[in-house]
Every structure is written in C-alpha cells, then in structure tokens.
Amino acid sequence: MESYRSEEEQVEALKRWWKENGRSTLIGIALALGLGFGWQAWQKTQQLAAENASNLYQQMLQVLSTQDEQAGTVGRQLATQLKEQHRGTVYAQFAAMHLARLAVNDGQLQAAEQELRWTLSMASGNDDIQQVAQLRLARVLASLEKPDEALDLLQGANPDYQASYAIARGDIFLSQGLEAEAFAAYESALATMEEGAPVPQTLQDKLEFLGARLQSAVLEAS
Template identity: 35%
Template sequence: MEIYSTEEQQAEAIKRFFRENGVSLAIGAFIGLGGLYGWKAYNQHQIDTAEAASEAFTKVVESEDVLAKSETLVSEHSGSSYAVLAAFVAAKEAVEKNDLDTAASKLSWAAENVQNPELQATALLRLARVQVAQKAYDKALATLAKPMPESFKAQISEIQGDVYLAQGDKDKARSAYQSAVEANGTQNNPLLQIKLDDLATSSAV
C-alpha cells in the first residue's frame, strides 16, 4: 500500500509546522498579555503544557499499544500540535494492522484539527489512500476535492488516477496520471511514469 510512500515533502511540512507554530505561540502570548508578570505566568503555563504534551507523545511513539496511548494524548492535549502528530502515528499503526476504519478516523481528525495547510493536505492525501484501500472511491474523490496547496497537485492527481483505474475507467485514469506527471510528480515518485506507461501499453493492445 502506498499510503506512506514518497513523503519527503510531508516530512518537511511537519518540520515547518513546528517552526511556525512555535513562533505563533510566542507572538500570540506576547500580544494577549498586558503585563510582565502575566506574560511570565502564561509563558510558564505554555511551557508546562508543551512539555506534558511532548512527554505524552514520546510515550505514544515508544508504546507497544500506540492506538490506546494516542487516544489518551488526544483527549488530554487535543489543542496541541502533538495531538495531531499522535493521530498520524496512530493512523500508520492502524494501517499496518489493516485496521483501515481506525486509520481513516485518525486521519479525518487530524485534517480537521490542524491549521497548517500543508500538514492538513498530508492528512487528506493519506485519508484518500486509505479510502481507496477501503474501496470507498466516492469518498476518496470527495476528500481529494478539498482545498489543498498547489504543491500537492501531483499527488492529488495520482491518487485520482488510482481511483479511476480501480473503477475501471482507464481514460480518466490516464488523464489523471498525465496531469500528475505534468505537475512534476515523477520527481518524488518514479512509479508514476510506470503507471502511465502501463495504461498506454494496455490501450495499444
């Protein structure tokens, strides 16, 4: 299953999310508080909360029961960026266990609860791949139709091609794969060209 393949762009998005999120928290706290003492108290609370969420996330990653630990983290730190990352980790664990319903649920929650558009797009793309694996093709197409940054166009088109191919519509699949190639999708995923070539070969037979 290609749900977690070719993720260099997503990894960079996650790093960028933490950089941007850290700055926005600091600026928001500074603007929202009028006095030095209030600032210190609020800042300490933010630090304590972040440390608690970080520790909880570490426990999720190191746990033998990732799904259960992630549920606890999300319920106790739902507003933190670590809760979103825990949802990603739990979804990956669920996919590996072939628990696609749980994976879809985790990724849906992540997409709905993250503000960073690139990280949200990552959640949506993974959700669409899970939905393809579930043979929920209409849901997958609906997920892919949601607003995402232009930089994700190649991946969106490729998954659309996978959906159309699974539905038996080779013409639409070929068109979607061609759109993905034209969006430089082969730079991160050489298999994309193979998918397109295979369709060209089958149509020539």
C-alpha cells in the first residue's frame, strides 16, 4: 500500500481498500481455513487407509503361512482385495508379487507374468520392489521361452542387485546352451559381490563346471 502523511489519509485509504478488496480477502481466508481443515481430513483418511491395508496384508501373510488346504484360495482373495482397494500402496505391490509366486507354484506362468508386470507398473523409480519384480519377471519370461525379453529386463540393476541380475543372465544363457556367455555372466556376478561376502554354493558349482568344460573345449580345438 502507498505511504500516507496523516492518519486520516491512512484510514480513508484502508476504507477504500476494504471496499474494493475486503470480500475477496474474506473468501481467501475462508478458503485457506477450508484447505487447512481439508488437509487434516485428507491426512486422517490416508492414515486410516494405510492402517487398513497393513492389517489386510498381515491377514494375507498369516493365511499363506498355514498348511490349510484353503490357504491358497483365501490368500489369493485377500491379495486381490488389497490390489483392488489399496492399489496405490506398497502392500498392493507385495500382494501382487505373492500372487505371482502362487501362480508359478501352480505352473501358471502367464498369470505370474501379468502380476509382475502390474507390480512394475505401480512401482516407482529403481526401488527395491521394482528391482525384485524385474528379476522375477525375467525368470518367468525365460521359462516362457522369451529369453530376449528376459535379458532386456536384466540390463539395468542397482548396485545391491547386480550380482543377482548377473546370475539370472547366466542361467538364461546356460538354458540356451551359450556356455561361454553364461560363464562370463557368472564371473561378473562374482566380481560385483562385496568383498568378504559369502559366495553361493550354486554359483561356485556353475563356475567350476563351466570353467572345466570351456577349458576342455579349448584343448580339443588346439
């Protein structure tokens, strides 16, 4: 506002300003208060939804951990409910990965692929869920005889998953009879593991087996 020489001028200016802007100011204050209360209500709604999703997820885990014959059916129902009612939460993504695991156990690889692709569509960035879902999807695609798609998924990995991704690439190459490529992938996995970390016995066995075969092939060719 302008500077005025006398209090009277300031009062008149305030009256004039209020006449011109007072109504919009009140509306702005009302909106601000409304937004404040709305934000609090939204936060409470989100908190309640998160608690409900967490409780439902715990129920699903408890059911799937039992040996009951109906556990798989009930577990699938709870997982599907999580996906439908809480699709924007990590619980829904975990539920989808459980559904994929159950589908693999039942030999329903296409259903597993769908669940894992759904998980990836909901996961953000290169977080742990995305990395694990990509790894599992790659193995499912390889089992569906889609090795090229599987290998494409395994190109990018966070440092924590580089060894697991390299082992998966090696397994896919080995299933195709590409022993040299498989050996190189397994060696890459070994190289990316942290110093002092235990080396999986299966990885050691594969390296020894392929190393011996490749050396034998070189000797035969010479």
